[in-house]
Structure formats: C-alpha cells, structure tokens
Amino acid sequence: MLVIGLTGGIGSGKTLATDHFERLGITIVDADKAARVIVEPGKPALREIGQKFGPQVINPDGTLNRATLREMVFSDPAQRKSLEEITHPRIAEEIRQQLSASTSPYTILVSPLLFESGQYRYTQRTLLIDTHEALQRTRAAARDSVSEDQIAAIMAVQMSREERLRLADDVVLNDGDIGHLHEMLERLHKRYLELAHAQAS
DSSP states (O other): OEEEEEEOOTTSOHHHHHHHHHHTTOEEEEHHHHHHHTTSTTOHHHHHHHHHHOGGGBOTTSSBOHHHHHHHHHTOHHHHHHHHHHHHHHHHHHHHHHHHHOOSSEEEEEOTTTTTTTGGGGOSEEEEEEOOHHHHHHHHHHHHOOOHHHHHHHHHHSOOHHHHHHHOSEEEEOOSOHHHHHHHHHHHHHHHHHHHHHHHO
8 A cells, every 4th residue: 555644834735635635536544633533532542641631631521622732732842742652652553543444546644743753654655735834824823713822832843844845755835726736736646646556566
C-alpha cells in the first residue's frame, strides 16, 4: 500500500485538499480524528488525562474539555510532553489500524504534525499544502474563532514553513482559488496512481 503523508500549517487548506482526494476515491486517515477516537469516554487515555491534568479537563458529560486542555498544554512545554506521552502511542496504533484497513489504490495520512510527531514514518511520500504565514493566520482566525495569541501558540509548536518546504517531496501552494487547488491535486492524484501501480506490480 502506497501511503502519502499530507501536512501543512494551521489554515493552510489541508481539509480542502483531503476532501478533494476523498471525492477522487482515496481513503483518508486523519491523525487528528485518530487523536479524538482514543480520548472518547471510556477509553484508557481519557482516564489517564483526567488523572494527570485534573477534573477540569473532563466535561460533566464525561467527554474531554478540549479548550481547557489546549490552554494548559500550549502554554507549558512540560505539560504538552506529558499529554503526548499518554496520547502518541495510542494515536500511532489507531493510525496503523486504519491504514491497514484501507482498500483504495493509495491512502493519504493527513497530520498537521506529520514530521514533528514522526508519523511520516508510515508514509512513502509526503505532500505539503503550503501557504504564506499571513494568510494562515487570517484563515485560522476566520475558521476557528480563536485569538491571535492562540494561533501564534499553535504555530509555535508546528515546524516552520521553511523546514516543511525542505522536507516535503511534493508541494502545492494554496494561495489562489479552489479550482486552481483542485487542478494541482488532480495532477498529483494521477502521479500517485502511477506510483501505487508501480509499487504493486
């Protein structure tokens, strides 16, 4: 199975890209969704997070209070490391299971921290959805209704744009209209189908 790792900074357009690949018949394995699955009520990771960070990170209905936890970990590197020690091994296992269940010609693993988390190791090729940092901030603020400080904190824990550009095998600059983005993705889709066919034969 050919696995393409797709990444990009906050507000870069990763979801627009994966939605289009999905319309083209490609299975999307989303690291963020895997991270949500492993902290569902009743899962061991949620219990450990509650024990480590306190009852304020658990909502009255038993779900994770993401906003409170996010504030705690983004402002404190030691707290973020503690959270990662609980969640990262379980996220990795969930990703592996979803990748092995895929039946499309190739599979896309989308992760905002593809390189930082080591999840690129599950992939044979990487695709960066790139955009200028000012545009990232504008899009993230409009989409998520979060403060500029929170956006800056999220960007601070993500790899720099320059480093992502250096590491990625393929780059799509998403600074124009959606039609142009789709056109570039469809070119890559054809290329990935060829690579998947060559790998399978």
